[in-house]
Amino acid sequence: MSAQSSAVAQTVVQLMSQIQRRPGHEVAAEDTAGQHRLTIAELVLSSNRLANAFIGLGLTPGSRVAYVAQNHVEYVVLEFALLKAGLVKVPLNHRFAPNELRRCIELADVRLVVADDASSAVLDEVLDGTDILRVHIGPRDGWLNFAGIVAGGAPTSVQAATGPDDLYHIRFSSGSTGKPKGIAISHRGARAAILGNTWVMSSSGPVDRPRTLQVAPLVYAGGWSVLPTLLCGGTNVFMDRFDAEQMLEVIIRRGITWMFAVPTMLRRMSTLTELSALRESSLSCLMLAGEPAALPALEVVGQHTDALIQCWGQTEAPASTTLLSRTDMKHRELWASIGRPVPGVEFSVYTDGVVLDSPEPGVDGELVIRTPSVASTLLGAEPEHAERLLPDGWWRTSDLGHFDDAGRIYIVGRSSETIITGGTNIQPVEIERALEEHSSVREAVVVGVPDAKWGETPAAYVHLSEPWESVGADLDAWLKNNLAGFKRPGHIFVSPDPIPRASGESKIARGDIKKIVQSWVADPSGVPANVTRVEK
Structure with a gap:
C-alpha cells in the first residue's frame, strides 16, 4: 500500500468510498413524506456534480463552506461533495443572532454559505458587503439555487487529495464562555467519531438496515449519525424541525428504527397523550445525549x-x-451514569496534576479522555486548547466525575459550575436531580449566585407542571428530606413554561441562565410576570 493510500484510509473520504460501493438502487435519504428520495446512485452523481460546481466557483481544497439551515435531504449531497472537493464543513445554527453568525463566519474564514428560508433573511444582513458566495435550498432572489448548481455541475468523478490531519469540519460552541469558539476536527478525528457512532448504532439497535430519523439539528450532534446510518446499510429520514406530535407520527408511519434525541425532546415526548403507540412502533434504539436526562x-x-x-x-x-x-x-439506579467508554476511547481521572493509571471507584476528579477525535484547535480560544490538552494525548473535559466498580462513569458537575458556599463545594447537578425526582418538576437548572453571608448560594430555575401554590409545600418538604440544608436553593424561580434554550433543542446555555437568575436575585422587580419568586 502506498503512503498516499494509507493516508486516505485514515480519512472520512474512505468511509464515503465504502458507502458509494453499496448497491445503487438502495435509498440513502428521504424526507418524512417520502416525496424526496435519494438513492445511492443519485447521491454519487449529485455529489460529483456539486463538487465540480464548487470547484468551478473558485473554491480550492481547504476552503470553508457553512451550512446554516434546518434538516434537509440536501445535507447528504453537500456532505459528499465537500469530501470530494476537499472542502471544510462549517455547520452553524440558523437561530444564531446576526453578530453570532458574523463572528463564526469570520473566525472560520467561510467562503460559501448554504442556507434555507429559516436563515437566509438574517444572512442577507450578515453577508452584505462581503464576497462570500450564497447558495439557497429552494428559490431566492440574489442567491444561487442548490438544485440549479447541482444540475449544472459536471458528472465526472472528482477527489481532492485529503490526509488524516486535514480539517473535516469546524463546529461552533460557546461552552461556558458565552462567546463562540470554532472547534476544528481533523479527518482522523472525524473518522474515529463516525466509527464510534457506527458501533453504537450497530450494537444498540438490533436491525440490519436502520431507518434513522434525523430530527435533532444536523448542525449539532445530530449530524454525527448520518454517515453511520449509511455505513450500516440504512436510510436517513430527514425531518426539518422538531415537533413532538409529528415526530411520534413519523416514527410509526415511516418505520423508524433508530434515532438520536436530546433530553428536551424526551421531555416533550413524555407529555404526548398518544405515547403508548410507541410500543407498537419499529423503534429499536432511541439514543439520548446532550445533557443529564x-x-x-x-x-x-x-x-x-x-x-x-x-x-x-x-x-x-x-x-x-x-x-x-x-x-x-x-x-x-444506573440512569445517572453515562456508561462505559466505547471501543477506541479511554477515560481516566485527572487530580493533583496527574492522570491516574487506575482511578479508584467513587473518587471524584476531573474526567479526561484520550481519543483521536479530540479537536485539532479551538479557533478564537487557542489558549483554552493549550490548557486542556495534556501530555500523551489526554484531554481535560472540564467535567467532574468518577467511576463505579463496574467501569461505568458518572458526571457530578463541571469544574466551572461548582458552587462554593461557606467553603464547601456543591455540584449543581446533585440539586437538579433531587428536584427532578419530584413528580411535579419537569426540569430544573441550578446556578450559584452571590450571597453576603456564605459567598455563594444555590439558586434554582424550575419548570413545574402545576402552580407553585399547589405543590410548593410538598416540594419544600421533599428537598428537606433529600438535601442537606446548605445544598437547598436559597432562591427558587418557578415557571409554568420550559426553561429557554439559546439554540433550539440543544442543551441549556448555563452561562445565559446564570446571568438571568443573578439579575433576578439582585433586582426582584425584573422577574417576569409568569415566573414566581420563592425565598428559602
Missing part, C-alpha cells in the same frame, strides 16, 4: 419502549464516547 421523562417514556440508551460526548471530542446500554437502562 430528565428522570421524570425517562420514567414516562420508558414505560412505552425498551429502546432507550444513553451516550456522552463533547463537541471538542465527538461523538458518542460512552454508552449506557439497553440492559443497563433497565436499572433505574
